[in-house]
Amino acid sequence: MAQSRRSVVMLALAIALGLRLMEWIVLGGPTGTGTGIGIGTGKATVVSSDCSSDAAKKKTSSSSTPRPRGLRLVLMGDSLTRYSYLSLVYFLRWGTWYDPDWHTPHLVQASSFDNIFHNQTWGEHSWQTNRMLWPNELCDCFRKMPGAVQVNKVVNNRYFYDPAYDNSVVYLDAKGHKGTLHGRIAAQNVSRLLYQQGLAAIKLGPSPVLPPMDKLQRPFAWVHKSWSDAISNYVAQLDPPPNLIILNAGLWPNNFLYQHDLIDDMVRALPSNTKAMWKTTSFGKGGKVLHKSIPETDALLCSKLHSCWNQSWTQHVTAKYYWDDKHFFEPVYRIMNEDLLEQIGSLPEGYQRLDRSVLFQK
Numbered sequence: 001m002a003q004s005r006r007s008v009v010m011l012a013l014a015i016a017l018g019l020r021l022m023e024w025i026v027l028g029g030p031t032g033t034g035t036g037i038g039i040g041t042g043k044a045t046v047v048s049s050d051c052s053s054d055a056a057k058k059k060t061s062s063s064s065t066p067r068p069r070g071l072r073l074v075l076m077g078d079s080l081t082r083y084s085y086l087s088l089v090y091f092l093r094w095g096t097w098y099d100p101d102w103h104t105p106h107l108v109q110a111s112s113f114d115n116i117f118h119n120q121t122w123g124e125h126s127w128q129t130n131r132m133l134w135p136n137e138l139c140d141c142f143r144k145m146p147g148a149v150q151v152n153k154v155v156n157n158r159y160f161y162d163p164a165y166d167n168s169v170v171y172l173d174a175k176g177h178k179g180t181l182h183g184r185i186a187a188q189n190v191s192r193l194l195y196q197q198g199l200a201a202i203k204l205g206p207s208p209v210l211p212p213m214d215k216l217q218r219p220f221a222w223v224h225k226s227w228s229d230a231i232s233n234y235v236a237q238l239d240p241p242p243n244l245i246i247l248n249a250g251l252w253p254n255n256f257l258y259q260h261d262l263i264d265d266m267v268r269a270l271p272s273n274t275k276a277m278w279k280t281t282s283f284g285k286g287g288k289v290l291h292k293s294i295p296e297t298d299a300l301l302c303s304k305l306h307s308c309w310n311q312s313w314t315q316h317v318t319a320k321y322y323w324d325d326k327h328f329f330e331p332v333y334r335i336m337n338e339d340l341l342e343q344i345g346s347l348p349e350g351y352q353r354l355d356r357s358v359l360f361q362k
């Protein structure tokens with residue numbers, strides 16, 4: 001079992017890398033940011049529609065699924081926010097959403113990466129999903145396993161940039177006010193590292209020289225106690241700068257309800273031309289409100305920030321789309337992301353949305 005899963009993963013990786021190389025060559029490398037010749041959706045889409053995912057083959061229309069362009073997003077929040085990020089950047093990378101039928105492993109379920117190579121499920125998930133997005137993503141990811149999460153030691157920040165469609169999406173791990181925001185990559189180094197990774201992917205040819213699994217803790221390059229400091233001192237230094245910061249606290253303890261100045265400080269910390277959006281906490285399995293403080297917190301933040309990414313519809317999602325009491329399988333995150341893209345005016349012309357009622361059927 002482990003052996004066959006391993007071969008599937010290796011095969012998928014080989015195909016992904018091969019396609020990527022073709023795409024980089026066709027598109028003329030990482031400097032081609034959508035303005036040069038032949039960068040048109042045509043070529044890029046042809047390449048990505050060949051992506052190994054079954055979804056691409058089942059839906060004949062997927063070869064023309066238009067991708068958004070020019071996204072400038074930063075997401076700060078919990079594991080649900082991280083899975084939304086993964087769902088979105090997988091689509092941006094390949095032009096097709098992750099096939100929900102691929103359960104072993106599943107993009108948005110860290111525990112499904114158990115025992116493919118070894119015991120380090122969490123590291124394995126970060127590493128393999130980073131490979132799926134190669135060379136467009138940096139994963140600043142480290143967690144000492146086994147053992148419980150140590151909030152001020154675990155690192156889980158991810159940086160995606162696709163030069164073909166000029167999309168930048170960053171995920172920063174934020175556990176409410178339980179711990180610090182921190183990481184090992186300086187904001188001003190992110191774009192250079194991504195650029196070098198893109199170049200390396202071209203130069204190294206077909207030999208899959210991919211990032212080694214991160215088994216050693218390295219020192220932090222940045223640590224901030226408050227979200228507003230993280231916004232003004234880290235997020236604001238990212239290149240390209242975001243135009244939208246999406247925030248959420250989920251189930252992590254936070255003081256927003258009792259200290260409104262924490263919210264005002266965040267809004268003040270925003271760089272000019274950057275808006276803040278609150279992502280509400282989705283419902284747990286069986287339509288459960290996961291903590292009594294959540295509805296009030298969501299209502300407050302949604303009213304105080306510029307906009308609201310409302311997940312209230314998840315109350316009706318059938319149990320089979322959950323892999324534990326609160327985390328979803330695809331296509332739940334896909335539908336969330338389609339809501340987001342539509343709300344911010346980034347759903348391309350002619351894009352066909354998935355009908356969310358499929359998630360409500362037993």
Ligand SMILES: *[C@@H]1O[C@H](CO)[C@@H](O)[C@H](O)[C@H]1NC(C)=O
Binds near residue numbers: 119
């Ligand atoms: C893998 O996990 C099992 C059960 O948690 C444990 O007994 C075993 O020692 C682990 N093996 C390695 C190589 O870490």
Ligand SMILES: *[C@@H]1O[C@H](CO)[C@@H](O)[C@H](O)[C@H]1NC(C)=O
Binds near residue numbers: 184185186189221
């Ligand atoms: C940022 O890049 C510079 C120049 O390569 C390097 O010296 C420095 O160590 C990097 N810092 C971090 C924290 O990544």
Ligand SMILES: *[C@@H]1O[C@H](CO)[C@@H](O)[C@H](O)[C@H]1NC(C)=O
Binds near residue numbers: 280298302310312
């Ligand atoms: C989210 O949408 C639902 C349904 O429209 C609404 O009842 C709820 O108040 C909204 N939540 C927030 C926080 O705005």
